[in-house]
Amino acid sequence: MLLIGQLRIASSLVLSPMAGISDLPFRLLNRSFGCEFAFTEMISANALVRANKNTLKMLSANTDDSPLGVQILGNDPDVIRRAIDILSGYSFNAIDFNAACPVQKVVSCGEGAALLREPVKMQKLLQAIVSNTDLPVTVKIRSGWDQTSVNAVEIGIAAQDAGAAGLFIHGRTRSQGYRGKVDYTIIRTVKESLEIPVIGSGDALTPELIRKMFDETGCDGVAVARGAFGNPWIFRETVDYLKSGRTPVRPGLSEIAETMKKHLDLLISYYGENTGVILFRKFYAWYSRGMPAKRLRQQAFQAAARDEMLHLIGALQASVTV
Numbered sequence: 001m002l003l004i005g006q007l008r009i010a011s012s013l014v015l016s017p018m019a020g021i022s023d024l025p026f027r028l029l030n031r032s033f034g035c036e037f038a039f040t041e042m043i044s045a046n047a048l049v050r051a052n053k054n055t056l057k058m059l060s061a062n063t064d065d066s067p068l069g070v071q072i073l074g075n076d077p078d079v080i081r082r083a084i085d086i087l088s089g090y091s092f093n094a095i096d097f098n099a100a101c102p103v104q105k106v107v108s109c110g111e112g113a114a115l116l117r118e119p120v121k122m123q124k125l126l127q128a129i130v131s132n133t134d135l136p137v138t139v140k141i142r143s144g145w146d147q148t149s150v151n152a153v154e155i156g157i158a159a160q161d162a163g164a165a166g167l168f169i170h171g172r173t174r175s176q177g178y179r180g181k182v183d184y185t186i187i188r189t190v191k192e193s194l195e196i197p198v199i200g201s202g203d204a205l206t207p208e209l210i211r212k213m214f215d216e217t218g219c220d221g222v223a224v225a226r227g228a229f230g231n232p233w234i235f236r237e238t239v240d241y242l243k244s245g246r247t248p249v250r251p252g253l254s255e256i257a258e259t260m261k262k263h264l265d266l267l268i269s270y271y272g273e274n275t276g277v278i279l280f281r282k283f284y285a286w287y288s289r290g291m292p293a294k295r296l297r298q299q300a301f302q303a304a305a306r307d308e309m310l311h312l313i314g315a316l317q318a319s320v321t322v
């Protein structure tokens with residue numbers, strides 16, 4: 001269980017925000033395998049106040065997609081306040097502030113992980129959010145900007161003082177990007193320094209690694225990100241594994257194929273056939289990871305129609321079965 005402000009979540013696993021991935025179809029699919037709490041993709045406060053069409057679409061959710069947090073990115077308190085006003089018209093259950101994104105075009109605008117170098121500014125921005133909403137507000141950070149400036153404890157305390165109800169920490173620095181080892185020690189130190197719940201992020205790729213995150217850091221929750229790529233079963237398997245300690249049983253081929261079809265159709269009903277099939281291509285590769293299906297994966301990257309993709313899903317099942 002996870003308690004973020006007044007928000008009670010039945011599980012301590014969270015689907016982490018992922019730009020270009022965590023859309024409504026992806027969240028719904030993961031929820032059907034036991035994900036209880038998810039976040040939208042990162043929403044730029046600037047784009048939101050400009051009513052950017054793609055950004056508004058990223059705010060779509062439905063009643064099966066709850067509880068749901070929205071993650072915002074920004075660096076100007078006025079713009080952020082206006083964005084929060086707009087978000088009040090939606091049914092989100094929490095707001096997360098992004099102080100973690102390492103992407104150059106984001107940090108060069110002073111947003112995302114750039115705020116790790118400006119704890120006072122980060123705190124003011126967070127206060128601007130907290131004072132403009134009744135929803136619980138969390139913040140997502142990294143361990144620091146680089147190895148010489150690991151300041152997650154300072155940032156965490158500033159966030160807590162600003163009224164944050166929880167903190168997500170990816171145990172890598174901005175300069176590490178997604179490479180190198182996760183620093184469990186810094187997550188543990190942050191957890192021990194704060195009173196608000198701390199959710200660990202980084203290499204939560206298998207039930208065993210998720211348990212390692214809990215054991216090594218004492219964190220209150222774990223955010224699942226790349227571990228859910230073509231693998232929504234990670235939620236169900238982790239819940240079982242944490243309870244029983246038994247090695248999780250992997251889904252069989254027919255369940256994988258059924259889930260692929262479901263995922264494809266969720267994407268198509270949300271984006272239309274053309275875009276839905278194109279977006280599914282990378283998922284085909286992820287679902288078939290570890291299978292002897294190089295040719296099929298290559299064909300999937302060319303597929304343009306639902307029928308074609310369905311055929312390739314069937315062929316995957318057949319080729320691996322025989």
Ligand SMILES: Cc1cc2nc3c(=O)[nH]c(=O)nc-3n(C[C@H](O)[C@H](O)[C@H](O)COP(=O)(O)O)c2cc1C
Nearest residue numbers: 016017018019041042140170201202203204225226
């Ligand atoms: C494709 C991709 C997009 C991401 N987008 C976001 C984002 O929008 N907001 C965010 O806070 N983190 C984002 N992340 C970081 C993840 O939420 C997570 O913290 C990170 O991947 C570490 O977890 P993992 O090693 O288990 O994947 C993204 C990660 C990936 C791989």
